[in-house]
Amino acid sequence: MAKRSAEELAKNQREISIAEFFEKNRHLLGFDNPRRSLLTTIKEAVDNALDACEEARILPEIQVELIQLSETRFRVIIEDNGPGIIKKQIPKIFAKLLYGSKFHKLSATRGQQGIGISAAVLYGQLTTGKPASITSKTGKGKLAEFVKLKINTSTNNPVLSDEKEVEWEEKDHGTRIEIDMEAAYLKGRQSVDEYIKQTAIVNPHCTIIYTDPSANQIIFPRATEDLPPEAVEIKPHPYGIELGRLIKMIEMTAAKTLQQFLMTEFVRVSSKVSKEICENSALLPKTKPKKITRDLAENLYKGIKKTKIMAPPTDCISPIGADLLERGLRKEINAEFYCSTTRPASVYRGNPFVVEAAMAYGGEQPADKTVRVMRFANRVPLLYQQGACGITKSIQTTAWKSYGLQQSRSALPVGPCSIVLHVTSVWVPFTSEEKSALAHYDELMKEMRLALQECGRKLASFVNKKKRLKDEVKKRSYIEKYIPHVAEGLKEIMNFDEIKKREIEDYLSEILEHTRGEIEEIKVDNPDYDPEFAAIGKEVVEKPKEEEKNEDKEENEEESNDDDSVPKEEKQTTLG
C-alpha cells in the first residue's frame, strides 16, 4: 500500500461545525426518536418562555399548540407573553447553536447552554426541510418582527428568509415560534401532556393553555399571582472552578492584579482571603494576571483548594416551597397522606443548591407497584432517563423498609406512594446535554437522601398509625364476631328471649367499646384533588368494555375450544 503524506491527509482535515456535530448526534440533545423529539422541542421552547418572562418580571402565560399535519408530521406552536426579542437577536437565538445569555452566568434558570431551541429548529429543518417561523413583539404600539429561519449547518449560522414586520394585535409583547417536524404524539408518563401538567405543578405562577392534536384545549390557570423571586446571578465560587476555566478567566479579566482578580471575579473572596490564596499558591498578590502562566495557574488552583473559603451565599436560589409542592401533588394524586420538606441550602463544587421533596401515600395508588417518581430540576420536569438520574439513585439508596414501604436491595421501593424531588441550583449538574438526568455528586445525593428521610419519618408515623388502626379494627371485628355467642350461651342457659339477648349484646358492645376507646378513621380527605387534572396524560384505556369483551371471549373459547373452523358470523352471534 502506498503511504500517504501528511499533506495529503491534511486535505481531509477541517473544522467541524457544532451544528454539523449535532446534526449527526442529535440524540445527545434529546432528539433520538419522534416522540421524544416532540417533547424536547416543547420543553426547550417552554423553558425559554418561562425564563424570559421571569427575567422580565412578567407573569407568564404560555400557549402550546400541536397540529397534526400528516401521520408523522406535526406543527408545534409555542407562544408567550414575554418581553420579546429585538430584531437583531432573533436569528442568533433561534438559529445558532451555543448562543445564549445563560451559559456565562450562574443563576437558577431553566436554560443553561443556549443549545435547546436552536437544536429544535435544526431538527425541524432536518426532518421536513422547512424553516421555523418566529414572530416577536417588544412593546405596545410596535409592529412585530417576523422571520423564517434555517441553520447553515456547516457554518452554524442562521439563514433568514421572508423577513417582514407584521401586525400582532392580541399581544403587547411576546414571542411565537412555529416549527414543523417529524414527530409522534402519544399519551403516558413520558408524554407532552404529562410534561405540561408537571410543569404547571411546579410553576404555580404560570398559566398554560395547551391544545393537543385532537384540538382539545386544556387550560392550566395560575395558582398564585406571585412570581418566584428573580433568579439572582452570582459569581463563581473558587471551589467550583476547574483549572481550564480558571486559566480562561485569568486571560479575560480586566483586573490589574491577582488579588484584584480573585476579589472581583469570585464570590466570597475578601482581600484577606485573596491574600491567603496567594500565600497558599506561593504567588504575590500584586502579580499581573497577564503574567500568570499555565504552571502558575495550576499553583493558584491548588492554592485555592488549600484555603478555607466561606460557602457561597444561598439566597440566590429560590425553592418552590414545601407547601406549594405539596399542593401541586394534592391536585395530581388523591392520597390519604401528604408530606413535604425543603432542605436548607447546601453547596456542591462551589454551586449552591436546594433540595425539596414531597410524598403522597395511600388512596388509589397501587400497593404492589414500585413508587411513582416525579423528578424536577429548576422547575423543569424530567421525564426521561429515570434510571440514570441521581434523584432515582437517591431514592434507591434510602432504606424505605423502616418507613413502611417494601424494598428489595437497592431498588425503587414498592408501595402506594408517589415521591417528588426537586433540585434547584445555579448550575444543575446534568449528565448530558439532553438534561434528563442529574449527576451523582456526593453532596447532592446526601441532601436528597436527607430530604427523603425527613419525609420518610413522617410517612412512617402515618403508616404505623394506619397499621395500628387496622389491627384495632381487626380486633374489634373479632370482638363483634363473638359478642352474639356470649349472649347466645347465656340465652341457652337462662332461657331468656331474643329481646333480652339483644340487650346483652348491646351492653357487651358498650363495655368493650368503653375500654377500647373511640376509633379514629383514616380516609382520603383531599379537597384539592382534581380528577380531570390527574387524568391528563394518562393512557386512555376503556376498561369496562375491554373486560366485557374478554369475558365473552373466554366463554367463547370454552365453547369453541377445539373447533377452529367455526365461521365468523357464528362467532359474532355468540358475542352479541
Added chain:
Amino acid sequence: MAKKENIVEEKIKEIAQEVYDTIHLKEKPELESPIRSLNNVSYNEQEGFFKILGKTKVRTLTANTIKTFAQTLRMMALSKDLVSDNEIATKREAYYLSKNWGEARFKEQPESDSVMDDIEAMMGVNREQIGFIPGEKGGAVAGELTVIDVDSESKEKLEIDCTKFGSGAYAIPSSVEHLKFKTKAKFVLAIETAGMFERLNKHKYWRTANCIIIAMSGVPTRATRRFMRKLADENKLQVYVFTDGDPYGFFSIYRTLKVGSGNAAHINQYFCVPNARFIGVTPQDIIDYKLPTHPLKEVDFKKIKDVLKNDPFCKHHKEWQKALKQMAQMKVRVEQQAFSAHSLNFVIDEYLPNKLKNSKTWLP
C-alpha cells in the same frame, strides 16, 4: 344421682346469672376456675392423693378472651341440656356439636377438651356428671372377678365372670360408679402394655397367682382408675403396678394412678388409688435381672429433671428420687417384654413371684 345432676344444672345457672348481672352493671364479666396444674396441688401420704389448692384463674371478658369465653358459656349450655335430658355426649361428639356454633366452633378437639376440663373444674365435679364421657377405650380385665352390672334396657342384673373371656378380656366401661364386684382374688395387678397382659392372660397367670389382671394401655383412663379404686376400697384388694422401666411408666402412669394428676386436680380425690404399689420394672431390676436396655432419650432426661424439680409426689419420696437419679446415671430404660430375653415365661415363672414376695424391691 338425680339430685346431683340438679346441683350441676343449678350451678351452671348460677354462674350464668352472675355473668348476666355483671353485664347489666356494665362491667366486664368473669369466669373463675381452679388452676389445673402440679403447682396447685399438695401431697401428703396420709391423704394419699394430690389435693387441689386454692389457686384459681379468672377469665375476664376482653378482646383476647372473648372467643374462649363465648365457647365456655356455650359448652355450659350444652352441658346443662345434656344433664337435664339425662343424655351423654363423648368428648368427640361435643367437639362435633360445636360445629353448629358458627364462628364460635372449635377448630380442634384439644380446644374443646380444655374448655370441658375448665367447666368440670369450675363445677368441682366429675366430667360424667356434667354429661360428657371420654371417647377413649377403658382398660381390659381378666381374672378372679365377677362384675355386677345392669342391663341398660331390661334393668336386669348382669353377672360378668372375668375368668370366662378366654383369650379376650372384659372391657371397663366409661362409667363404673354403678358396678358391684364379687371376688376371691388376693390382689390386683395393673399392667402397662397390652402385650404383657396377653402373655399373662394366655398362661392364666391370674389363676396361678389368684389375682385380677388389668391392662392399662398407657396412662389409665379415669374409668380404669376409678374401677381399681373401687376394687381397693370395696373389696380391700391391694393394687400392684407393673410398667416399663422408664420415666413415663413411673410418673405418667403409676403416679397418676396412685395420686392423680395436675391437670385433673379437682377430681383427684375420686380418681386415685392410694394403696397402689410399684413392683417394677425398677432401675435396680435392670441390674438384678441383667435386662437388655435402650438408651434414654432426650425427652426422658427432660422428664426426669422436671419430675425431680416439680412433682410433689416425687419430692415426698426419697426412694423415687433415688431411683430416678439412678436411672439418669445408667442412661438406660427397659421395657416390660425385655424379660423374654431370658425365656418367654421368665416373667411368670421367676420375675413376678420373686418381686411379689420381696416388698423391699418395690417403690412407694
